[in-house]
Amino acid sequence: MIRVLHVHDDPEQLRYMKLLLEAREWDIKVESVNSPAEVPIRLLSGTFDAVLSGYWIPEINEIELGVAMRWVKDIPFILYRGRGEVAKGTLRRGADDIVSKEVDPGHEALADKLVEAVNRNRENRRREVSLNVFRALNLGSDLQSSLGDTLRIVQEDMGINAGGIRLQEGEDYPYFVFDGFHDEHILLENELCVTDVEGHLMRDDGGNPVLDCMCGNILRGRFDPYKPFFTEGGSFWTNSAAELLASTTVEDKLVRTRNTCQGEGYESAALIPIRDEGETIGLLQMNDRRPGCFDEETIRFLEGLGKIIGDSLGRVNRGREALEELELIRETLRSAPIPSLIIDPDDMLILGASYSAAQMTGIPLEELRGTPCYEALKGYESVCEDYGEECPLMQMLERRGRTSTTVAPRAGGERFIEASASPIRGPDGAIELVYLMIREDSGPSGAL
Template identity: 25%
Template sequence: MGDPIRVLHVDDDPEFADLVSTVLERDEGQFDVEAATGAAEALDRLAEADFDAVVSDYEMPGRNGLELLEAVREDHPALPFILYTGRGSEALASEAVSAGVTDYLQKGRGTSQFDVLANRVRNAVEQYHSRRDLERTEALLEAAGDAVYALDLDGVLTTVNETLVEWTGYSREDLVGSHASLVLGEADIDRGREAVRELLETDREVVQFEGTLHTADGGTIPTEARVTLLEEDGTVQGSTGVLRDIAQRKERERELERYESIFEELEDAVYVLDEDETIVYVNSSYASMKGVDRSELVGDPITEWADDETVSLAREVREELRDGERNVGVVENVFNVTDGGTIPAELRLINITRDGGVERVGVIRDITNRKKYERRLEALSETAQELMAATSREEVARLGAETARDVLGLDANGVHLYDEEEDALVPVAATDEGEDLVAELPAFSGEDSIAWRVYQRGEPLAVDDVHADPDIYNPDSPVRGELYLPVGEYGILIACSPTPESFDQRDVVLGEILAGSIATALEQVERTEQLREREQELTRQNERLEEFAGVVSHDLRNPLNVAQGRVELAREETGNDHLEDAAEALDRSQTLIDDLLALAREGASTGEREPVALPDLLEACWATVETGDGTLRVETDLTVSADESRLRQLFENLVRNAVEHGSTSPGSQARQDTVEHGGEAVTVTVGDLEGGFYVEDDGSGIPPEERDSVFDPGHSTSEEGTGFGLAIVREIANAHGWSVRVTEGAAGGARFEFTGLGDP
């Protein structure tokens, strides 16, 4: 029993729809009915699933049955559509037929109406399938690359395809109805009759023979005919044949012969499959790989000679080739060989379309050496990491020599590094095999040695026989083949062999990679040593700086404090104005010492960082600095990650700078006028900036030509300033990893912008 007929029943009465489904499906396996209550639902189901027929009521809410038919025909022009309605009239029946319904049936009483409905649906679907199969057959016939024909029992052509029309040059009207002798010679007519007789008298289904097709212009086409009987209801009605152009096949055979002569010279294994994955050709390398005669391979499915995994991978690639995703497919896998072992191999696949068919060509290449090469590259990569971890030139040289032996197979080798004092390439490390072959490793210098010459030129050199080179270091040496690999400016790696021509291009390439890694490692060791020396020098400088700071802090501050005290006492006793100037000079010296110590001891360093809320810190800083009638405007609620004490020092210095330089009063009176005499008071504003914050005042500002130098130690435009306040600001910003720049504020004063703060 075949698949059930899938019916979409459209009726707005659910009870009646359920009854129809129940009755039609009572004969299990014949019908599969799905109900829809209206046209909209029916169209949705047709878009989602395949049905063999639609049975629809006429009167329904929204679209009626004929309106549904019109919508169905847009996407399903041939789908059987039966109008099954309770409203019956000749007018409706006529309208339904005109609209293109497959059948029209009026609802009745009892279950007998459903038997009629089942027969109508079954007949409509059978006709629909038959018509579709016929259309497919005709389409295949016309799409065939070979010429196809059918003859009745009298030898008259009843069917021809487009290919036969094109080949012969006759029209379809000329051919159909004409005797086969129009395009076939008498000998071929006789062969055709004999073929039909043989098919009738034997169990053979196909008879094949070669013949000649005659064209309208008097030409001929050599063909191969495959003839079979044409039967209908068990009665022979004639014969049908497929003609294939033998000229094309012969040319293909000649090409194949040429290809075979080429393939036979290849070391790679080559095979060709037909569309059924049957082997049609293998070269001698493929047969040798399998250990059998090629005649045992040709005609067998490839699956009998390849493992399941390889077949599966190849099929996946074949699908991609067929879909046009690529032109050549590549599969890497392990292949079985004659002795039962395996080899890593690369399978390259290509599809070739010939005469309407597809041939599948495969080329198998042994990639054992390539895999070894790849493993060596991986090992070199791992060794490079070990080399970079080395801490001395000697360790790098030792690791380099061991890698050349263990990874590259350059057993006898040594590393010579340049020694500036000796002006020579001095041996630093060698393998045991190298020391055995060369009893005493020499140092190379001057232009009279191959090693020195290669080192100077910086290019690798593989010498087939060093005894043929006039610059050989030791004419009595047992060494014959040598490989010289420059290690940058640092030295050279030399591999030796007692056999001439021991090193190939692959050894050179891999050796260059190793030599490059050794050079990089030596450069890092050199750089590390320089950094270590620099660190030691910085440590010594810091110690001297700390000693200096101690002297300044103790030995200079104490006498200064004494001088300040004595001057104060003298002022109280005498009231001499000169003493007031002296006191101011001593105060300035004290401030200068404090700033110098801040730079010297703290510099570009910070303590432990923590989240600091700027509004609270700014209020605290403002309270500790003499600001007179100045005003602080905090327009930020930013929290930053910082050393709070150093950040406080940064803001205090910026506030002092604003007070000292922000007033419009001239010269050294700026701060004094602002603080003591009610000069034009400064306003300091702190606000948000993308990636940071800004501090600006509304004073006289900083001229553009001085903005690059205001952070330099000692730079000041005020007689009372030390010139170190903004230098300290920059040091604190740098210590936190921030950037600071000065520009003009909104009111024309100085604006300091701090960016690069990151998250708190």
């Protein structure tokens, strides 16, 4: 749906244009004001996609109105004019487009321009929001600030009163970040797990804790895509919580809702699953006291953001698990009697080493971690290929065997070694790390 705010001083023109634009297949909803001074105020209180002006504004010209409204909300500003009624410079400085009343039928040309301008604006804005969310998730100093910035970006773009992101903690899904909700709301709604009279968690047939309310539906994947308030992607949304409660049963909603949000006056609500590799790991929540804040296209966009958030959280979790696994390998590696190294094949950095490897290279153990292998073993300032030598490590991985080469460590000068490399693969089968074992070699016969 496209929501248009129409400003005109003639009540008949306001009624006529509303009738024409809402009567066809464009899915346009028109609200009217007869004073340009009302436009910024209505933009603050409503969810509009474009502003339409159809006359010479007596109190303020179109350039000033276009500039003023964009201080409030950056949406298309379209003029509907007769011949010779367009102020010089209006299109360049104020309006996005001008439609002539002489075009027959003029209202169809106007509707086409509105749809085109709004779709273009939505596409550009959502591309920018997605990029800003991606940056927030990847450049934040910690997860709390990253998700807090993400929530702020989405709320500011949509003009939504309140929002939150729930993430799993133990067996529940409390708010990890939130903004706009009163403290009482967080106190009442933070926990979703249902308990019995003795305070014990109630569990479903699969042994999972029962999660309450509509948030529990989305987190547990309980939804009916044939119901208008659910989507095929497993989201929930409504533009009128009061109407939904009055027209549905517990069976329709698949759960007995607490109705806290509706009791606090939130009419528009959207609950979007956050998934990583098909598993729901959290939920994005958007609430607003104004009705009519969402449409199907907006919900699809939010579902796309939910996927971006889920992918990022998945990488963070997998990275944390990888670090824990790496630390375990490091602890085991330190006491290995044979000089051993863990190397990142992407940048050739040593991530872990044994004390015996530190002795062999003459580099303290803590300093050895983070040193490129070509520097520690060869004394090179850059990769081996820069010195006309093929990388022994890569050759070993390709041959799945051993190789002999010379090394020039800080301790003892040049010597011959025999080395063997084993790949450490990730869940997708790709080589993530290399385990290198080194032995002294007696001679240069097999040296590279």
